[in-house]
Amino acid sequence: METISIANLRGSQSAIPITELDTLSSRLRGTLIRAEDISFDEARRLWNGMFDKRPAVILRCTGVADVIDAVRFARERNLLVAIRGGAHNVAGLASYDGGFVIDLSQMRAVHVDPNSRTVRVEAGAQLGDIDRETQAFGLVVPTGVVSETGIAGLTLNGGVGWLRRKWGMTCDNLVSVELVTAEGQWIKASKTEHSDLFWALRGGGGNFGVVTNFEFELQPLGPEVMFCFVMYPDHKDILQKFSQFAQNEPEEVGMLSFTGTVPADESFPEVWWYKPFFVVAACYAGSAEDGERVLQPLREWGTPIIDFSDRMPYTEVQKFLDADYPKGRHYYWKSVYLKEFTDETIDTLLTLNRQAPSHHSTIDIWTMGGAMNRVSSDESPLSPRETPFMIGIEANWDEAKENDHNIAWVRDCVEGLAPFAAPGIYLNFPGFMEDADQLVKTAYGNNFQRLVKVKQQYDPDNFFRLNQNINPQAV
Ligand SMILES: Cc1cc2nc3c(=O)[nH]c(=O)nc-3n(C[C@H](O)[C@H](O)[C@H](O)COP(=O)(O)OP(=O)(O)OC[C@H]3O[C@@H](n4cnc5c(N)ncnc54)[C@H](O)[C@@H]3O)c2cc1C
Known part of the structure; x- marks a missing residue:
């Protein structure tokens, strides 16, 4: 039986039968990309030229169903998963050599509701996508200062930009977040649903699931x-x-x-x-x-x-x-x-x-x-x-x-x-996450233990660990 070697959560490699990947691929609306595919080199490239990672599999999702399938497939086989949004993470966390990448970069839809002054943004969107749609209504989400940055990584660790002093960090403008948990379940977090998770998502990084959609409040500005x-x-x-x-x-x-x-x-x-x-x-x-x-x-x-x-x-x-x-x-x-x-x-x-x-x-x-x-x-x-x-x-x-x-x-x-x-450090500018455990504790200070509790509840096995990681075992 032909197999492919993929990094697993135990720190070694698992031999995954190609037939299993083919079955997964046949269900997707998106694309499963491997080293022999013509698009592999373009698909694996990160923004930071310091990194030249070669994942085993890149699963380019086009919707929530693909994300659910991707998480369940990896979870059932204990595979090590990286999540890719705009691929602008300076520490190169969006990929992993020999790993399984869940890539949301094709999910860039942005829907403005001018009546409720909110916008729903797919998690692969770049900041420029959001500006283009919201400015059509003279509205804005306060984000970062370079339009090609991914909204997901930026928001999950805060998000500072030109409008931060008037309307706060990007994460302060969140109304709700939809995500697929480590169990492969879709849930929505807001002030009234999974409120502890919602709190954690407002700065606690990509620790709690694969975000598929963000909903933001909009503010009037421009054009x-x-x-x-x-x-x-x-x-x-x-x-x-x-x-x-x-x-x-x-x-x-x-x-x-x-x-x-x-x-x-x-x-x-x-x-x-x-x-x-x-x-x-x-x-x-x-x-x-x-x-x-x-x-x-x-x-x-x-x-x-x-x-x-x-x-x-x-x-x-x-x-x-x-x-x-x-x-x-x-x-x-x-x-x-x-x-x-x-x-x-x-x-x-x-x-x-x-x-x-x-x-x-x-x-x-x-x-x-x-x-x-x-x-x-x-x-x-x-x-x-x-x-x-x-x-x-x-x-x-x-x-x-x-x-x-x-x-x-x-x-x-x-x-x-x-x-x-x-005291403190901003995890969107984190070097290469050297001394990661200490860095994360320094970043969250007194809130670190509460984050650990939320991590224990939503991802007790630390399935999502290629990030600014909150270890559920941390004391
Ligand atoms: C040119 C440039 C300009 C920048 N400007 C600013 C700025 O003005 N303000 C600011 O605050 N920051 C800024 N940053 C930092 C930026 O916010 C971070 O690098 C951020 O990680 C980029 O997000 P991304 O989606 O592109 O990241 P990616 O590299 O795609 O992902 C990085 C990490 O984010 C998490 N993640 C991504 N997508 C998801 C998802 N769907 N679900 C769960 N977790 C996910 C994962 O942990 C992943 O490892 C800038 C970075 C660059 C390169």
Whole structure:
């Protein structure tokens, strides 16, 4: 009997008869892809070029029935399962060498109900899919800042974007979540159904099942908004002005500022190429007119290298940074929360930026607060959220021979920022999940034990473990 070797939950391999896979395949509306199939190489590719994983099977689902069959098939045979949404997980968790991948990337439908101001989103959708449909009604879900990112991974671990201070994290806007459990059962979680599970899904990661649908509340915005994007030289006084503004900024202002190196690109004056910069970027979550007035001071902190600020469609704001993150580049990202942003912090950031081995790399400063702070521990495991700043350290580079150098730079940055750090870590920027158990405990703090209880209830055998894993045995 011909068999295929697939990684199992015991840490070894199971020989699965091909006839069983054929039977599974014949039931699907989607496609079962294996190494010999022509689409295998395209289907297995992850966004982060650091990973070149070759799963045994990729099951491309087109609906809930496929997901149920996929989970039951893997569960009955104790196979190790990875879940793939937008494949943008920086730690490459959407796949596994020799594993069984449940791939939702073809499930991208988005249905807006303008009357109830809600939207139902299939779990393989990318952020741009949601923006396209919701903006047709002048409505929006607050998501992340790059339109090709998957909604599933982003939401399940929080989700921060331009609108976070006005309307919270992406997970704060959830109304309900539909998922297939480790037992292969479809259930719906909301504030009134499986409410403990719903709480856990608002930040607890892909630990509890394969999500097939998210339902989000919608907010009114756009289609035109004011977007600020000013690139300054990396002068300390400009970061000081940034810091002062950040202390008192209105909730409508969602700033994402970053240090980096001016690209050798015709869009920028040649005299500045390869010199360090500080970008002040912000989207105003209100009328474009108000945004223009409120964001104007950010454009007057010095003589800019270039100022791309303008009124523009919200859908364009959401794509503004896309080109900076091509598929296949090498990426390693970590995060540090900051308790304060002092002159010493500024000196440290500027020095660390100048030490970056790659000119594609940035150190990002996310101002937190606003609506994000009004979410209690009863509502989301990602609470409390008192820290005023989050730093995202992004090493982005092209050549594999530069891997060690770039990874070391990120780790040096984390160490350099340690004196200013607040407790916690943001699991959407998790490095490669080194020291995963400790990382997860640090991320959830006092909510960790409650997450363990929910995991024990819905996935006591840790069937879903290729994620920011909450081990049901953890104490
Ligand atoms: C270019 C880029 C920009 C980013 N910008 C932001 C940003 O602005 N804000 C922010 O908060 N984060 C941002 N991120 C981080 C991003 O949120 C995470 O990388 C996230 O994991 C991506 O989700 P995905 O669906 O594409 O992940 P995938 O790689 O497809 O999946 C990652 C993990 O998510 C879980 N998962 C995925 N789908 C499901 C499902 N259907 N059911 C259950 N679990 C599932 C699984 O655990 C899986 O291992 C960005 C990442 C990139 C690469």
